[in-house]
Amino acid sequence: MLSKKSQYAFKALTYLAIKYNEGPVLISEISKKKKIPLKFLENILLELKKAGMLDSKKGKGGGYFLKKDPSKIKVANVIRLVNGPIAMLPCVSLYFYERCKNCDEKRCGLHDMMIEVRDASLNILENRTLKDLLV
Amino acid sequence: MLSKKSQYAFKALTYLAIKYNEGPVLISEISKKKKIPLKFLENILLELKKAGMLDSKKGKGGGYFLKKDPSKIKVANVIRLVNGPIAMLPCVSLYFYERCKNCDEKRCGLHDMMIEVRDASLNILENRTLKDLLV
Protein backbone atom coordinates (compact mmCIF):
# COMPACT_ATOMS: atom_id res chain seq x y z
CA MET A 1 0.00 0.00 0.00
CA LEU A 2 1.08 3.55 -0.70
CA SER A 3 1.93 5.56 2.40
CA LYS A 4 0.01 8.69 3.31
CA LYS A 5 3.11 10.59 2.38
CA SER A 6 2.84 9.21 -1.15
CA GLN A 7 -0.79 10.15 -1.41
CA TYR A 8 0.04 13.66 -0.21
CA ALA A 9 2.82 13.82 -2.77
CA PHE A 10 0.45 12.93 -5.58
CA LYS A 11 -2.08 15.49 -4.44
CA ALA A 12 0.53 18.19 -4.29
CA LEU A 13 2.07 17.24 -7.62
CA THR A 14 -1.21 17.18 -9.47
CA TYR A 15 -2.04 20.55 -7.94
CA LEU A 16 1.26 21.89 -9.25
CA ALA A 17 0.60 20.24 -12.59
CA ILE A 18 -2.62 22.17 -12.99
CA LYS A 19 -0.75 25.40 -12.21
CA TYR A 20 2.18 24.55 -14.45
CA ASN A 21 3.64 27.69 -16.04
CA GLU A 22 1.73 29.99 -13.72
CA GLY A 23 4.74 30.70 -11.52
CA PRO A 24 5.59 29.53 -7.99
CA VAL A 25 2.83 28.18 -5.74
CA LEU A 26 2.94 28.62 -1.97
CA ILE A 27 3.32 25.58 0.24
CA SER A 28 0.62 27.08 2.40
CA GLU A 29 -1.73 27.29 -0.57
CA ILE A 30 -1.24 23.64 -1.46
CA SER A 31 -1.57 22.69 2.18
CA LYS A 32 -4.86 24.53 2.52
CA LYS A 33 -6.41 23.51 -0.79
CA LYS A 34 -5.38 19.87 -0.55
CA LYS A 35 -5.73 19.54 3.22
CA ILE A 36 -2.22 18.36 3.85
CA PRO A 37 -0.48 19.19 7.18
CA LEU A 38 1.74 22.16 6.40
CA LYS A 39 5.00 21.08 7.98
CA PHE A 40 4.66 17.56 6.65
CA LEU A 41 4.09 18.94 3.19
CA GLU A 42 7.22 21.09 3.55
CA ASN A 43 9.30 17.93 4.03
CA ILE A 44 7.71 16.19 1.09
CA LEU A 45 8.18 19.06 -1.33
CA LEU A 46 11.77 19.56 -0.24
CA GLU A 47 12.45 15.90 -0.89
CA LEU A 48 10.87 16.12 -4.32
CA LYS A 49 12.96 19.17 -5.03
CA LYS A 50 16.19 17.43 -4.00
CA ALA A 51 15.26 14.61 -6.33
CA GLY A 52 15.01 17.11 -9.17
CA MET A 53 11.29 16.85 -9.71
CA LEU A 54 10.46 20.29 -8.36
CA ASP A 55 12.17 23.61 -8.09
CA SER A 56 11.49 26.51 -5.75
CA LYS A 57 11.95 30.19 -5.18
CA LYS A 58 12.39 31.84 -1.83
CA GLY A 59 11.08 35.14 -0.53
CA LYS A 60 8.05 37.13 -1.57
CA GLY A 61 6.47 35.80 -4.73
CA GLY A 62 8.24 32.50 -4.12
CA GLY A 63 6.93 28.97 -3.87
CA TYR A 64 7.24 25.62 -5.57
CA PHE A 65 6.77 24.63 -9.20
CA LEU A 66 7.31 21.61 -11.43
CA LYS A 67 10.73 21.52 -13.01
CA LYS A 68 9.50 19.55 -16.01
CA ASP A 69 6.30 19.36 -18.01
CA PRO A 70 3.68 17.20 -16.25
CA SER A 71 3.70 14.88 -19.26
CA LYS A 72 7.39 14.16 -18.60
CA ILE A 73 6.96 13.03 -14.98
CA LYS A 74 6.24 9.32 -14.75
CA VAL A 75 4.00 7.98 -12.02
CA ALA A 76 6.40 5.07 -11.48
CA ASN A 77 9.20 7.49 -10.62
CA VAL A 78 7.09 9.39 -8.13
CA ILE A 79 6.23 6.16 -6.36
CA ARG A 80 9.84 4.96 -6.26
CA LEU A 81 10.94 8.29 -4.89
CA VAL A 82 8.43 8.75 -2.14
CA ASN A 83 7.22 5.24 -1.41
CA GLY A 84 10.02 2.91 -2.44
CA PRO A 85 9.93 -0.33 -4.42
CA ILE A 86 7.02 -1.14 -6.70
CA ALA A 87 7.72 -4.89 -6.76
CA MET A 88 6.29 -7.16 -4.07
CA LEU A 89 9.63 -8.79 -3.25
CA PRO A 90 13.14 -7.31 -3.02
CA CYS A 91 14.46 -10.11 -5.22
CA VAL A 92 12.33 -8.98 -8.18
CA SER A 93 12.78 -5.24 -7.77
CA LEU A 94 14.52 -3.40 -10.59
CA TYR A 95 15.60 -0.35 -8.60
CA PHE A 96 15.79 -1.78 -5.06
CA TYR A 97 17.06 -5.27 -5.75
CA GLU A 98 18.22 -7.50 -2.89
CA ARG A 99 19.06 -11.16 -3.14
CA CYS A 100 16.91 -13.72 -1.34
CA LYS A 101 18.33 -15.51 1.65
CA ASN A 102 17.99 -19.30 1.67
CA CYS A 103 16.30 -19.28 -1.65
CA ASP A 104 17.53 -20.04 -5.13
CA GLU A 105 16.01 -17.49 -7.51
CA LYS A 106 16.52 -19.84 -10.41
CA ARG A 107 14.11 -22.30 -8.87
CA CYS A 108 11.53 -20.28 -7.06
CA GLY A 109 7.97 -20.25 -8.29
CA LEU A 110 7.13 -17.26 -6.15
CA HIS A 111 10.00 -15.31 -7.67
CA ASP A 112 8.84 -16.02 -11.21
CA MET A 113 5.27 -15.08 -10.47
CA MET A 114 6.26 -11.87 -8.73
CA ILE A 115 8.23 -10.83 -11.80
CA GLU A 116 5.04 -11.16 -13.79
CA VAL A 117 3.13 -9.07 -11.28
CA ARG A 118 5.85 -6.45 -11.29
CA ASP A 119 5.83 -6.22 -15.07
CA ALA A 120 2.06 -6.01 -15.21
CA SER A 121 2.13 -3.09 -12.78
CA LEU A 122 5.04 -1.34 -14.43
CA ASN A 123 3.35 -1.65 -17.77
CA ILE A 124 0.84 0.81 -16.41
CA LEU A 125 2.89 2.92 -14.01
CA GLU A 126 5.79 3.51 -16.40
CA ASN A 127 3.46 4.68 -19.14
CA ARG A 128 1.45 7.20 -17.16
CA THR A 129 2.50 10.68 -16.21
CA LEU A 130 1.23 13.41 -13.93
CA LYS A 131 -0.70 14.72 -16.90
CA ASP A 132 -2.72 11.52 -17.06
CA LEU A 133 -3.78 11.98 -13.45
CA LEU A 134 -5.58 15.24 -14.20
CA VAL A 135 -9.23 14.49 -14.84
CA MET B 1 6.24 -5.15 -0.41
CA LEU B 2 5.38 -8.47 1.13
CA SER B 3 6.37 -8.78 4.79
CA LYS B 4 8.83 -11.42 5.95
CA LYS B 5 5.89 -13.13 7.56
CA SER B 6 4.29 -13.50 4.14
CA GLN B 7 7.46 -14.90 2.64
CA TYR B 8 7.70 -17.38 5.50
CA ALA B 9 4.07 -18.31 4.96
CA PHE B 10 4.70 -19.06 1.30
CA LYS B 11 7.74 -21.15 2.11
CA ALA B 12 5.83 -23.15 4.69
CA LEU B 13 2.80 -23.58 2.44
CA THR B 14 4.79 -24.77 -0.53
CA TYR B 15 6.61 -27.19 1.74
CA LEU B 16 3.26 -28.52 2.92
CA ALA B 17 2.06 -28.62 -0.68
CA ILE B 18 4.90 -30.95 -1.61
CA LYS B 19 4.00 -33.19 1.30
CA TYR B 20 0.29 -33.06 0.60
CA ASN B 21 -1.42 -36.34 1.48
CA GLU B 22 1.58 -37.64 3.38
CA GLY B 23 0.10 -36.90 6.78
CA PRO B 24 0.87 -34.18 9.34
CA VAL B 25 4.19 -32.34 9.17
CA LEU B 26 5.91 -31.03 12.31
CA ILE B 27 6.31 -27.28 12.76
CA SER B 28 9.87 -28.03 13.82
CA GLU B 29 10.55 -29.84 10.55
CA ILE B 30 9.30 -26.95 8.45
CA SER B 31 11.20 -24.52 10.66
CA LYS B 32 14.44 -26.44 10.18
CA LYS B 33 14.14 -27.20 6.47
CA LYS B 34 12.93 -23.75 5.51
CA LYS B 35 14.99 -21.83 8.07
CA ILE B 36 12.09 -20.05 9.68
CA PRO B 37 12.22 -19.06 13.39
CA LEU B 38 10.22 -21.75 15.18
CA LYS B 39 8.00 -19.67 17.41
CA PHE B 40 7.31 -17.18 14.67
CA LEU B 41 6.31 -20.02 12.39
CA GLU B 42 3.96 -21.33 15.09
CA ASN B 43 2.05 -18.05 14.98
CA ILE B 44 1.86 -18.04 11.21
CA LEU B 45 0.62 -21.61 10.89
CA LEU B 46 -1.94 -21.09 13.63
CA GLU B 47 -3.24 -18.06 11.80
CA LEU B 48 -3.47 -19.99 8.56
CA LYS B 49 -5.33 -22.73 10.37
CA LYS B 50 -7.84 -20.32 11.88
CA ALA B 51 -8.44 -18.98 8.40
CA GLY B 52 -9.28 -22.50 7.24
CA MET B 53 -6.30 -22.96 4.97
CA LEU B 54 -4.55 -25.52 7.16
CA ASP B 55 -5.56 -28.13 9.66
CA SER B 56 -3.55 -29.71 12.44
CA LYS B 57 -3.29 -32.68 14.73
CA LYS B 58 -1.96 -32.55 18.27
CA GLY B 59 0.15 -35.10 20.11
CA LYS B 60 2.44 -37.78 18.79
CA GLY B 61 2.22 -38.17 15.04
CA GLY B 62 0.68 -34.71 14.87
CA GLY B 63 1.58 -31.65 12.89
CA TYR B 64 0.16 -29.41 10.20
CA PHE B 65 -1.25 -30.21 6.78
CA LEU B 66 -3.10 -28.46 3.97
CA LYS B 67 -6.84 -28.65 4.31
CA LYS B 68 -7.40 -28.40 0.58
CA ASP B 69 -5.59 -29.53 -2.51
CA PRO B 70 -2.71 -27.17 -3.40
CA SER B 71 -4.42 -26.43 -6.69
CA LYS B 72 -7.39 -25.01 -4.78
CA ILE B 73 -5.44 -22.50 -2.74
CA LYS B 74 -5.12 -19.18 -4.54
CA VAL B 75 -2.02 -17.07 -4.13
CA ALA B 76 -4.18 -13.95 -3.86
CA ASN B 77 -5.95 -15.37 -0.82
CA VAL B 78 -2.70 -16.21 0.92
CA ILE B 79 -1.48 -12.65 0.44
CA ARG B 80 -4.72 -11.11 1.68
CA LEU B 81 -4.66 -13.32 4.72
CA VAL B 82 -1.09 -12.81 5.83
CA ASN B 83 -0.10 -9.53 4.25
CA GLY B 84 -3.29 -7.56 3.79
CA PRO B 85 -4.55 -5.60 0.80
CA ILE B 86 -3.19 -6.23 -2.67
CA ALA B 87 -4.27 -2.85 -4.01
CA MET B 88 -2.02 0.18 -3.64
CA LEU B 89 -4.74 2.38 -2.16
CA PRO B 90 -7.51 1.59 0.34
CA CYS B 91 -10.05 3.26 -1.95
CA VAL B 92 -9.46 0.70 -4.71
CA SER B 93 -9.21 -2.40 -2.53
CA LEU B 94 -11.85 -5.06 -3.04
CA TYR B 95 -11.46 -6.75 0.33
CA PHE B 96 -10.12 -3.91 2.49
CA TYR B 97 -11.98 -0.96 1.02
CA GLU B 98 -11.91 2.39 2.78
CA ARG B 99 -13.21 5.63 1.39
CA CYS B 100 -10.78 8.43 0.59
CA LYS B 101 -10.86 11.52 2.74
CA ASN B 102 -11.02 14.85 0.92
CA CYS B 103 -11.10 13.15 -2.44
CA ASP B 104 -13.91 12.45 -4.82
CA GLU B 105 -13.42 8.95 -6.23
CA LYS B 106 -15.51 9.81 -9.24
CA ARG B 107 -12.97 12.40 -10.28
CA CYS B 108 -9.60 11.11 -9.24
CA GLY B 109 -7.10 10.11 -11.87
CA LEU B 110 -4.97 8.33 -9.31
CA HIS B 111 -7.95 6.26 -8.23
CA ASP B 112 -8.70 5.19 -11.79
CA MET B 113 -5.12 4.25 -12.51
CA MET B 114 -4.78 2.29 -9.29
CA ILE B 115 -7.83 0.25 -10.23
CA GLU B 116 -6.04 -0.71 -13.41
CA VAL B 117 -2.92 -1.68 -11.49
CA ARG B 118 -4.98 -3.70 -9.05
CA ASP B 119 -6.73 -5.57 -11.83
CA ALA B 120 -3.49 -6.28 -13.64
CA SER B 121 -2.06 -7.79 -10.46
CA LEU B 122 -5.17 -9.72 -9.57
CA ASN B 123 -5.33 -11.13 -13.06
CA ILE B 124 -2.19 -13.02 -12.12
CA LEU B 125 -2.60 -13.58 -8.40
CA GLU B 126 -6.18 -14.82 -8.58
CA ASN B 127 -5.32 -17.34 -11.25
CA ARG B 128 -2.33 -18.94 -9.58
CA THR B 129 -2.40 -21.49 -6.82
CA LEU B 130 0.12 -23.08 -4.47
CA LYS B 131 0.53 -25.79 -7.04
CA ASP B 132 1.86 -23.27 -9.56
CA LEU B 133 4.54 -22.23 -7.09
CA LEU B 134 6.13 -25.68 -7.06
CA VAL B 135 8.91 -25.71 -9.62
Add this chain to the structure above:
DNA sequence: TTAAAAGTCTATTAACTTGGTAGGATAATG
Protein backbone atom coordinates in the same frame (compact mmCIF):
# COMPACT_ATOMS: atom_id res chain seq x y z
C1' DT C 1 18.40 48.96 4.69
C1' DT C 2 15.35 46.61 6.93
C1' DA C 3 11.13 44.04 7.68
C1' DA C 4 8.30 40.65 5.88
C1' DA C 5 7.80 36.62 3.14
C1' DA C 6 8.89 32.12 2.12
C1' DG C 7 11.62 28.10 1.67
C1' DT C 8 15.50 25.19 4.36
C1' DC C 9 17.21 22.51 7.90
C1' DT C 10 17.66 19.70 12.17
C1' DA C 11 15.52 17.43 15.69
C1' DT C 12 12.08 15.41 18.24
C1' DT C 13 7.90 12.86 19.20
C1' DA C 14 3.86 9.66 19.43
C1' DA C 15 1.71 5.89 17.50
C1' DC C 16 1.89 1.90 15.00
C1' DT C 17 3.89 -2.20 12.74
C1' DT C 18 7.15 -5.86 12.32
C1' DG C 19 9.80 -9.61 13.69
C1' DG C 20 10.62 -12.36 17.20
C1' DT C 21 10.59 -14.59 22.10
C1' DA C 22 8.77 -16.87 26.55
C1' DG C 23 6.24 -19.92 28.94
C1' DG C 24 2.50 -22.29 30.18
C1' DA C 25 -2.22 -24.59 28.75
C1' DT C 26 -4.44 -28.01 26.24
C1' DA C 27 -5.15 -32.11 23.66
C1' DA C 28 -3.88 -36.61 21.61
C1' DT C 29 -1.42 -40.83 21.75
C1' DG C 30 0.35 -45.17 23.44
Add this chain to the structure above:
DNA sequence: CATTATCCTACCAAGTTAATAGACTTTTAA
Protein backbone atom coordinates in the same frame (compact mmCIF):
# COMPACT_ATOMS: atom_id res chain seq x y z
C1' DC D 1 -0.05 -41.07 32.99
C1' DA D 2 3.94 -39.47 30.57
C1' DT D 3 5.21 -37.81 26.32
C1' DT D 4 4.53 -35.24 22.28
C1' DA D 5 3.05 -31.47 19.86
C1' DT D 6 -0.11 -27.81 18.94
C1' DC D 7 -2.53 -23.69 21.13
C1' DC D 8 -2.72 -19.46 23.48
C1' DT D 9 -1.54 -15.16 25.82
C1' DA D 10 1.54 -11.98 26.63
C1' DC D 11 5.48 -9.45 25.91
C1' DC D 12 9.48 -6.88 23.86
C1' DA D 13 12.90 -4.44 20.76
C1' DA D 14 13.61 -2.17 16.69
C1' DG D 15 12.05 0.23 12.92
C1' DT D 16 8.78 3.04 10.31
C1' DT D 17 5.24 6.53 9.67
C1' DA D 18 3.01 10.75 10.36
C1' DA D 19 3.47 14.80 12.21
C1' DT D 20 5.34 18.91 14.87
C1' DA D 21 8.67 22.57 16.58
C1' DG D 22 11.67 26.05 16.04
C1' DA D 23 15.46 28.33 14.40
C1' DC D 24 17.95 29.71 9.97
C1' DT D 25 18.64 31.56 5.28
C1' DT D 26 17.45 33.81 1.15
C1' DT D 27 14.74 37.01 -1.52
C1' DT D 28 11.94 40.84 -2.38
C1' DA D 29 10.21 45.30 -2.06
C1' DA D 30 8.84 49.33 0.55
